[in-house]
Amino acid sequence: MSEVERINAILAARTPALFACLSPLGKSLAFPKGIPFQANEAKATKLNGTIGQVTDGAGSPLPLPVLKGASGTLDAKMAFLYSPQSGHPEVRKLWLARQLALAGRTAGACTLPYATHGLTHSLSIVSELFTDPETTVVIPTPTWENYEFLFTARSGAKVATWPFFKGETFDLDALGATLDGITGKAVLVLNFPSNPTGWSPTPAEAAAIVKRVAAHPHPMVVIVDDAYQGVIHEEGRLDHSLFWMLSEAIDPARTLALKIDGATKELLFFSSRVGFITASFQDAEAEAAFTSKVDALVRATVGGPAGPSQAMMLAALRDHARTTAEFAALRGQLSQRWQALKDALAQVKSDKLQPFPFNSAYFALIGLAPGVDADVVRKRLITERSVGVIALPEVNAIRIAYCSTTAEDVAAIVRHLAEVVESA
Numbered sequence: 001m002s003e004v005e006r007i008n009a010i011l012a013a014r015t016p017a018l019f020a021c022l023s024p025l026g027k028s029l030a031f032p033k034g035i036p037f038q039a040n041e042a043k044a045t046k047l048n049g050t051i052g053q054v055t056d057g058a059g060s061p062l063p064l065p066v067l068k069g070a071s072g073t074l075d076a077k078m079a080f081l082y083s084p085q086s087g088h089p090e091v092r093k094l095w096l097a098r099q100l101a102l103a104g105r106t107a108g109a110c111t112l113p114y115a116t117h118g119l120t121h122s123l124s125i126v127s128e129l130f131t132d133p134e135t136t137v138v139i140p141t142p143t144w145e146n147y148e149f150l151f152t153a154r155s156g157a158k159v160a161t162w163p164f165f166k167g168e169t170f171d172l173d174a175l176g177a178t179l180d181g182i183t184g185k186a187v188l189v190l191n192f193p194s195n196p197t198g199w200s201p202t203p204a205e206a207a208a209i210v211k212r213v214a215a216h217p218h219p220m221v222v223i224v225d226d227a228y229q230g231v232i233h234e235e236g237r238l239d240h241s242l243f244w245m246l247s248e249a250i251d252p253a254r255t256l257a258l259k260i261d262g263a264t265k266e267l268l269f270f271s272s273r274v275g276f277i278t279a280s281f282q283d284a285e286a287e288a289a290f291t292s293k294v295d296a297l298v299r300a301t302v303g304g305p306a307g308p309s310q311a312m313m314l315a316a317l318r319d320h321a322r323t324t325a326e327f328a329a330l331r332g333q334l335s336q337r338w339q340a341l342k343d344a345l346a347q348v349k350s351d352k353l354q355p356f357p358f359n360s361a362y363f364a365l366i367g368l369a370p371g372v373d374a375d376v377v378r379k380r381l382i383t384e385r386s387v388g389v390i391a392l393p394e395v396n397a398i399r400i401a402y403c404s405t406t407a408e409d410v411a412a413i414v415r416h417l418a419e420v421v422e423s424a
């Protein structure tokens with residue numbers, strides 16, 4: 001039996017939904033027994049001549065002083081030597097502990113988070129493992145614009161959409177109707193707080209979403225994209241990941257949940273390029289088999305995870321209380337900008353501006369009246385007002401990222417937008 005056959009047999013027996021959803025590429029992968037594999041097996045040896053990295057002969061790096069100086073207090077081994085293939089064990093363990101703590105839990109039935117090069121990389125790994133022309137990728141309208149591209153460009157998967165909002169809230173009936181139309185394998189993307197809407201459900205709404213998703217009778221991978229986890233500006237909204245509730249509700253024979261998160265927005269470490277993939281099962285053999293497939297993809301693309309940003313993250317993860325307090329302070333600033341945007345929108349008297357509900361994350365979506373073209377408005381804002389916003393033609397709306405402006409400037413953006421829209 002080949003290694004691929006061996007790990008596929010484990011996944012088929014232990015995680016049937018995962019196995020049923022694998023793409024042909026996903027099915028064909030197993031981590032090759034090459035240099036990283038052999039070096040890992042030899043990592044405790046006294047005389048280690050395995051890996052192509054320069055050390056002092058005793059396992060420590062020999063960084064150029066110019067780089068060592070720039071790296072400050074970072075752990076030199078983490079900053080300068082190759083990272084373990086799936087990420088540094090302590091970073092992975094503390095990331096999981098953080099995720100559980102944010103959800104008010106002490107344990108969860110899941111794998112250890114797998115470290116990647118950011119959330120986009122996590123999503124692209126999932127896309128390669130699970131999408132092919134037989135897969136339907138289910139995303140809302142509007143959605144983060146990268147999803148469709150990322151899940152279909154290389155695989156030729158089909159896309160099915162549902163309208164995110166019905167009036168003032170989430171359109172669960174429409175999601176249900178879209179799922180009802182799918183009988184083959186599917187990948188569903190759930191993203192709360194959402195980009196581009198900046199909306200999050202209440203815990204009761206989240207429970208209803210989970211119930212409907214868990215009832216889907218065909219093989220499905222549910223991606224829980226937690227990029228903006230915890231950035232809530234309104235009382236009574238779900239302030240942690242839906243993944244935990246979902247993991248408990250799904251039948252592993254049909255459904256696999258994958259939590260996608262990372263340092264990017266959650267630690268405001270945008271340049272870090274550290275993301276994670278956590279799967280909704282707890283089974284050491286199946287986890288090793290799944291990891292082998294992810295390791296293989298990573299080995300064949302970006303090689304392995306980045307060390308310096310994992311070393312920086314470790315400092316934050318080791319001091320969870322401080323990190324949480326510092327993040328809360330920054331979220332407070334963001335909430336002020338969110339409030340400034342709400343106030344400014346309440347003040348403008350233009351029926352051509354029709355804001356969608358927004359209560360979380362970094363954004364708000366302002367729908368424009370029929371006949372006012374969002375992209376024309378966007379371009380006029382640049383050329384006539386020196387104001388930058390994003391146009392979403394699929395819902396004829398403008399997305400304002402209030403995260404990157406001051407509270408005063410948020411109000412100015414709304415004023416300019418109202419004036420341009422009124423003269424359109």
Ligand SMILES: Cc1ncc(COP(=O)(O)O)c(C=O)c1O
Nearest residue numbers: 118119120144191195225227264
């Ligand atoms: C919903 C969502 N998911 C994923 C990402 C990608 O994150 P990263 O920058 O870590 O690749 C973004 C970035 O804007 C996002 O808005």
